[in-house]
Amino acid sequence: MIGRRITYRMADGRRIPGTWRHAFIRNGGTHFLTDLVVYADGLVDCWGLVTLDELAQQLRSGWVATDLPDGGKASAHGLAAWTFAEPRSWLTPELLLAEIRDDIDRLNGRPDATGRCLAAVRAFLADRTEENRAVAREGYLAIPETKRHYALGDMDSKDWPLRVLVAGPGGRVDGWPDDPDKTVSPEMYDSAVAYFEDRFRPAAERPSQLPEDGPPTPHAPAIHVSHTFPRERVDDPGTMGLRNNYPAPIEVDGVTYPTVAHAYWALSAAGPAARAGIAEAGFDVHTVAAAAARREGWEHVRTAVMAKLLRAKYARHADLAAILLATGDATLLYDDVGADYWGDNAGAGRNWIGRLLELVRSELRMQQYGI
The missing domain is CATH 1.10.357.40 (YbiA-like)
Structure with a gap:
């Protein structure tokens, strides 16, 4: 989530909004803890502005590091230095890139992977075909794995209703606790449907005073x-x-x-x-x-x-x-x-x-x- 981590850069007299996240850059055998700054126009500052394609190359090469070796050297630029001992990283290059794409969508006011998934769930509830359920399931799997628990913003239920809904009656839920072979019962499925019907209960919305003529910002990365x-x-x-x-x-x-x-x-x-x-x-x-x-x-x-x-x-x-x-x-x-x-x-x-x-x-x- 971007939260209050908002920054910007000036380009051609324009203010380009951005956000940042912590990352390690591996340089000269040392992993430097730094800020990876993501901008709305699709550029990322990791010791220099790069496009998403260039960032993907840097992730593949290990310049932006997600694999932290046991015994590797680390530095926080004059604040501290240490050696990794049994390090664990929650991210892979693919997951980090997916999260950054979501950051860019949010900076531009566009639905991120979670928003697109929930839109697919709405479409399924309006027309409950297996084809629409499959689209909703694809949308769920497109959410970066590190963010799926937070997709509903409900720390009690987490993403459980979402997993049940996209699995459907008789389906298997990924990551089922205790019994991975258990399937979704009709009662469980009805409870998940009720959860979303209550969540998406229509609210009065004032119509826009201006006709929509296209997105305010590009969809494609710079x-x-x-x-x-x-x-x-x-x-x-x-x-x-x-x-x-x-x-x-x-x-x-x-x-x-x-x-x-x-x-x-x-x-x-x-x-x-x-x-x-x-x-x-x-x-x-x-x-x-x-x-x-x-x-x-x-x-x-x-x-x-x-x-x-x-x-x-x-x-x-x-x-x-x-x-x-x-x-x-x-x-x-x-x-x-x-x-x-x-x-x-x-x-x-x-x-x-x-x-x-x-x-x-x-x-x-x-x-x-x-x-």
Whole structure:
């Protein structure tokens, strides 16, 4: 549960809410007790901001440690140091990742695994088919095992009524005390149904004054468009294809440029000779552009120019448009070292390219839907 463990970070002038939990980071043979900070946009700070996919890799590698070895060294950063003796950890990498996904859902005001399970139970009570019971059971099993006892917020019954309900009459309840072969009796099942009928008894709710037009925050975790230097097109570039310097020719006002980066810097230059030189530059386009003077007032139009160039890129290259669309509704964090206006740069920048990519993605989706 998040409870009062609320924090935030600032990114592009926005306040990104977060929460934290204790974790061990294994570095140089020592397990350091630290705070793992989880943010609503799907980034996690474990000695550096990472995406959920990157966190999963760190869990698999043991950098974020859930396996604590007997005799291993531990430190609490100058507060204390000790050696593990018969340590027990309640978490596996999979369980910790599942709990963090729940944290992100709650930070965004979305139902977490427990909320989705209880919604499935409501649906079953409204239409008591075995298919709906199976969905409710899947929802129960999707709750991180460490959190199932607390699913109902009832420390007397714990999750017993839930386990009985999803098992059904004659079914077996996982973790039955004393007798694992015992099945659910009709009386036990009726008691569980009554428990939930009382719990979900309808309450008067005022209708919303505004129509719902979609979630306020993305469902997909954030995606890093990492800083790379692609030199040629490849069959499956992944997010590298979203880089402005990825080889993807575009035409602007009758001139063809090898990349968005070439077009942007050429258009920024004050004189025609400088523009032509930048357009013909190779991989050192930034170096060539740095030697040219900028157009007067360029800072006031550069964002609109970039939007125009990105639209041209994805209109012309269907394969790259498909990569962009495949990011769903994820927040796109575009790293651009040395350019804090365009890049996110670990939260230090304004991430304008990431934001414009999200805009172009929405426009491409609109075309798909024929709107």
